Amino acid sequence: MDTSLNYSGKTVCIIGGSSGIGNATAQAFRGCGAEVHVTGTRASEDDYDKADGSDLDGLHYHQVDAADDRDIEQLRQKFDRLDVLICSQGMVMYKRAEFEPENFNKVIQVNLNSLMTCTGQFYDLLKDSQGAVIIISSTAAFHATVGNPAYNASKTGAMGLTRTLGKAWAPDGIRVNGIAPGLIATKMTKVTTDNPKRRDATIRSIPLGRIGDPDDMAGLSLYLASPLAGYIVGQTIIADGGLLL
Structure with missing residues (x-):
């Protein structure tokens, strides 16, 4: 069997790949030889700062508002091939908003x-390439998050969608899987990671004794999109350092 993580000649698109988990994943695929496209909400790659965790070197950037179906439809028209689609878009609103x-x-x-x-728009290309889809959910799909009902419902829904698309599209040669990250150090989680009391309390609950890094999630995506995971379909893999245990 092919045990390499060589993505030379492959085209990868990461929705929400301009920062955080998506950006680390984009650079990981680029490092393995892929042509990598990422999306973000800002006008151009020049509007992002490496200091904020946005490394767009060597990536193809597209401005896309994931909330706008027309933007996604226009993005699809820029591709004539796609091997891996990663949906890493996401938002959260705090203070019970x-x-x-x-x-x-x-x-x-x-x-x-x-x-x-996104998955519907790229379905035809993924079928042609016998490709892979990875949907980024969250461990919030497995427990209550009292202040964030929409975030919780959406991430639980993402897990269900992963399951259903996995079963629906496997006969077409498309493998759909997901990742449920625990607490990962990104801009979205600064409300916890920049608060010493919250951060330390969380770390005490993580068996590995540390907050996750975006690179931890990138490695899992490399695996799930590869032949090494060729018999895995419809699963959402928890990657939380053991927190939910």
Whole structure:
């Protein structure tokens, strides 16, 4: 069997790949030889700062609002081949803002509805390449997050969508799987990682004794998209340092 993680000649697209987990994953695939496209909400790659965790060197950048189906449709038209699609888009609203219907809907649109739009738009290319889809969910799919009902519902929904698309598209040669990260140090989690009391309390609950790094998730994506994971379909892999144990 092919045990390499060689992605030379492969085309990868990461929705939400301009920062955080998506960006680390993009650079990991580039390091393994892939042509990597990433999306973000800003006008150009020059609007991102490496100091904020955005390394766009060697990547093909596209401005896309994941909440806008038309943007995703226009992105699809730029591709004539795709081997790996990674949906890493996401947002969260704190201070109980998600209890407001408008905000609840906004988070659901970005974190859940856009997943179906993205995967549906690229389905034909993925079928042609016998490719892979990876959906980034969260360990929030497995427990309550009292202040964030939309985030929780969307991530739980992402896990269900992964399961269903995995079963629906496996006969077409498309493997759909997901990753459920625990606490990973990104801009989105600064509310916890920059708060010493919250950070230390969380670390005490993690058997590995540390907060996760985006590179931890990137390695898992490399595996799931490779022949090494060729018999894995519809699964959402928990990667949380043992937190949920």
